[in-house]
Amino acid sequence: xxxxxxxxxxxxxxxxxxxxxxxxxxxxxxxxxxxxxxxxxxxxxxxxxxxxxxxxxxxxxxxxxxxxxxxxxxxxxxxxxxxxxxxxxxxxxxxxxxxxxxxxxxxxxxxxxxxxxxxxxxxxxxxxxxxxxxxxxxxxxxxxxxxxxxxxxxxxxxxxxxxxxxxxxxxxxxxxxxxxxxxxxxxxxxxxxxxxxxxxxxxxxxxxxx
Numbered sequence: 447x448x449x450x451x452x453x454x455x456x457x458x459x460x461x462x463x464x465x466x467x468x469x470x471x472x473x474x475x476x477x478x479x480x481x482x483x484x485x486x487x488x489x490x491x492x493x494x495x496x497x498x499x500x501x502x503x504x505x506x507x508x509x510x511x512x513x514x515x516x517x518x519x520x521x522x523x524x525x526x527x528x529x530x531x532x533x534x535x536x537x538x539x540x541x542x543x544x545x546x547x548x549x550x551x552x553x554x555x556x557x558x559x560x561x562x563x564x565x566x567x568x569x570x571x572x573x574x575x576x577x578x579x580x581x582x583x584x585x586x587x588x589x590x591x592x593x594x595x596x597x598x599x600x601x602x603x604x605x606x607x608x609x610x611x612x613x614x615x616x617x618x619x620x621x622x623x624x625x626x627x628x629x630x631x632x633x634x635x636x637x638x639x640x641x642x643x644x645x646x647x648x649x650x651x652x653x654x655x656x
Contacts, residue, residue: 474608481569499534505541535564
């Protein structure tokens with residue numbers, strides 16, 4: 447009997463004592479920011495305090511990478527649904543002149559967006575450029591017919607620091623993003639703003655599942 451119990455308990459004990467993956471080493475602080483969401487309401491870093499989130503940059507009339515990037519964000523939202531609102535998704539337009547809150551809301555309807563977890567943001571051109579370039583340290587340019595922008599997705603911790611930069615078109619990179627977000631949520635590895643993060647996320651070690 448004791449031998450059977452030992453065999454049954456050993457795998458559980460081993461899994462509970464398995465060392466957690468190390469958190470990403472990058473830590474680039476972001477200045478506080480505030481924009482406007484798809485509902486026309488102020489939304490910014492204060493709303494994201496204590497939460498792990500990802501951010502990408504698109505514009506709704508983009509005929510290039512933007513629809514693909516939004517589909518990638520949609521897949522990340524689905525694969526992290528068990529994390530709840532402790533993990534947020536943020537999309538910032540780089541064409542605020544045309545992308546009003548109403549236009550962003552219309553764009554969202556083309557995707558499976560959970561508005562409690564995923565926010566689309568716009569603002570003045572000056573604010574957008576400052577936040578994208580100086581805050582999130584990402585490329586942005588505007589020409590007559592197109593807007594240039596980064597195709598990367600950024601991971602930000604609960605203390606407002608960039609912890610990773612990932613290729614939106616690389617499945618392995620996206621799997622790494624989900625893994626790193628999971629680690630941050632579990633270890634609360636960011637600082638004093640981490641009080642609202644869960645001690646252990648429900649889907650830990652599930653980041654390779656579709």
